Amino acid sequence: MTTTITPVILCGGSGTRLWPLSRKSYPKQFAALIGDTSLFQQTALRLSGPGFAAPVTVTNQAFRFIVTQQLAEVGIDPGAVLLEPSSRNTAPALLAAALRLAQHDPEALILAAPSDHHMPDAPAFRAAVQTGVTTAQAGGIVTFGIRPDRAETAYGYLEISPDAPSPSPLRRFVEKPDRATAEAMMSDGGHLWNSGVFLFTARTMIAACARHAPKMLANIRDAIGRARPDLGFLRLAEEPWAACDDVSVDVAIMEKADNLSVVEYTGHWSDLGGWDAVYRHAATDGTGTATHGPALAVDCADTMLRSESAGQHIVGLGLRDIVAIAMPDAVLIADRSRSGELGGVVAQLRAMGAAQADTFPKDHRPWGFFETLIKGHRFHVKRIVVDPGAALSLQSHVHRAEHWVVVAGTARVTNGEEITLVGENESVFIPLGARHRLENPGKLPVELIEVQTGAYLGEDDIIRFEDPYQR
Template sequence: MKTVCPVILCGGSGTRLWPLSRKSYPKQFVPLLGETSLLQDCAVRMRGPATAPYAKPLMLTNEAFRFVVPEQLSAIGIDPGPILIEPEGRNTAPAVLAAALYLSDQDPDAVMLVAPSDHVVPDKAAFHAAVAEGLITIEERGDLITFGITPDRPETGYGYLKLGSVPDTSGSAVPLDRFVEKPDLDSAKAMLADGSYMWNSGIFLFAVRDIIAAFKEHASALVAPVRQAVDQAQTDLGFLRLDATSWEQVEGISIDYAVMEKADNLSVVPYAAGWSDVGSWSAVQELSYPDVDGVAQTGDVTTIDCQNVLVRSESPAQTVVAMGVENLITVAMPDAVLVASMDRAQDVKRAVTALKAKGAKQAESLPVDHRPWGWFESLVIDDRFQVKRIHVHPGAALSLQSHHHRSEHWIVVKGTAKVTIDAEEQLVSENQSVYIPLGAKHRLENPGKVPMVLIEVQTGAYLGEDDIIRYEDFYARK
């Protein structure tokens, strides 16, 4: 049996679930529907059944998330395989081709299972049964496989797959007739009634050599620059950075447009066991087990006499009360609150556009800033001073750095900190503090086995994050 190599695409930065999902930390990394993130759920699902040879997942992401990905996988006990860093987002076709070329160099007989990191597929066993059907078709016909979701409503937010025939109940692959763009409502109703149309899931399965051949035939202009980007990739702290100069020559295009809509050896495996791309807050409501009144709530929330609502509080210090409302989305973050009609769920990205036009930092950035060593949160920002909470993972360390414009006070509130100030090192325990003068070279480390938390008070004429001069950094940041 051929080895299945999972390929997880996790570099996206969607805006449709603002304010929880933002460019700085998009939806695949947040615990949207439980205790684990969508990326973690995807990685568990892509491990495969014990009866089949599945390789470690190959991850494709970008510079901003290169440390988030292994951290989240490590937290659930999954050791990732290669992590390829895209210099810039170029849509799915170059990413899939880069993965295929890399895998071909390792095992030209491999089969790759490609999936976005931000979808919900709750039935793992049914998913792998569908993959097994696809593997049979690849073995028999050498087809490129996509997975079609059996529609249960006339959805206008998805692209469709027109099958060559109405699928039977066996789950066997069916030849694909053509792709269909997102339809209007009347067309969606007609396709639902027809029975030979399915939603396009964006999940693919193909032999590595077959998809490379398809790229050479249908999107040949991509092959040379992506091949060069892979060949000239540089290893960096366990990541593989695709060559930036070569990547600049790559056209940004989806795999559907570049290859799948042109190939004549496509088959669709029907899938009816539950799937969502979680593309709107209305989808989140449906997936959040609403009660008999259609009320779905998360966090410190109280609802009274409400119908068909989603109410979320994303801060333990923030309570949200909804009373006598219908068809409403309310998502409360510490720095932003979304209130929208349920039938406008697909328009949330317009709010992000409006905020960006105003220069509002809430458009793209969360109040919590994730870093390789942990995270920090700004608690108070005022003229000439700022208060932060800083969380440092066990064994992690900030860079050796200095500042031109600010001094800092650190008060440890949990764990023990190892602090370097110029040539002096000291351990600072809970309820102890230390002062870092302006211009001093300093480093903060967590030598313990539990997270270390401190409160930082900055004072100075300028408090921006760009007032950092790095001298040494364990994470090779510039």
């Protein structure tokens, strides 16, 4: 049996409880909520090194280039990246990865983990994983529980025998409790928080799915069998994938299986499910106030002030138990105890037609990113950053012309039949209808300001003739 563990990182979620920093177009796992790296990068680093193979990441197709770019930034081989045609929760995602790995090794040892949890003590977590290896190789499914330090009603629980050694047989899963039940479970010594992390072999998980969710297994086999490679990604077949139930792996399989064991992880853990959870893990001053970015707190207590823009200063005066998050296009001010209600707030914004409900102000693309500086009637001004060696598609527009001013680096510009190098403080005009392309041939990012003018300035006004990313 193999002793190398393959991490399966589930990275397709688009949570709203950390709005406005987390949105559908750029969810929390890709944000640097705590520290200088994203939660996804922290997860990948935690599940890397001796004893770990390259990860398998299962993600939404919209995030595919973000995944590979963020892994490259921290020096991790992207491994296999499976693309979900649509969101179907964790059960189909985890099973797809297990079936893919079983094609090469049915006994592959898999550690399935969410991409958006905070576990700062990586060595302690790896040690806990090693505790469960023998049980998993013997055909068991191992999950990991955290000893509660408060009566938390936002987490599910795992019931085990009090003082049982790890791994301990799981008695049952407990859904999110009310306050009185959470307090009782915290004091009885027989309940742990459910981390949602599982260790098993590919064969074990496939057998469990065959027993408890056979229809899903058939659909995912079909989705894997009809999958097609796409620029190093594996795009799962859309039709059988859409036929799968939208269900978590806990509900579909784990709560029905009889071979689960629990390893207690004694380090810090949080799913960072809301701003109150982020606050609990933030560095605070003597008044319990946490600041991030250009922020000033005056006579505040038990408050978090966070600015996500270098040019936007947030000031709090006399605040108590408040969360204030400033983004370039949206600001949240909330009672800290009510930050868990943001899902409903985002739904209201969506119903109002507010783009900020789902769309992030910085639009990440496979070649870099752009962000809107100002937009008005018949004009749109953007800041565009193109990564070294990257290129936009060869394209044209029906309704707009563009004027590019390079402010950093040197760009290679195709404009009609002409190809020129455009350096800092130089500009180029792209007439309406002209075939054009922007490339970065250098080793440093190219930054430019783009001014669009025309009758229609939507992102769908693009005719692509050549595209290195096959969009």
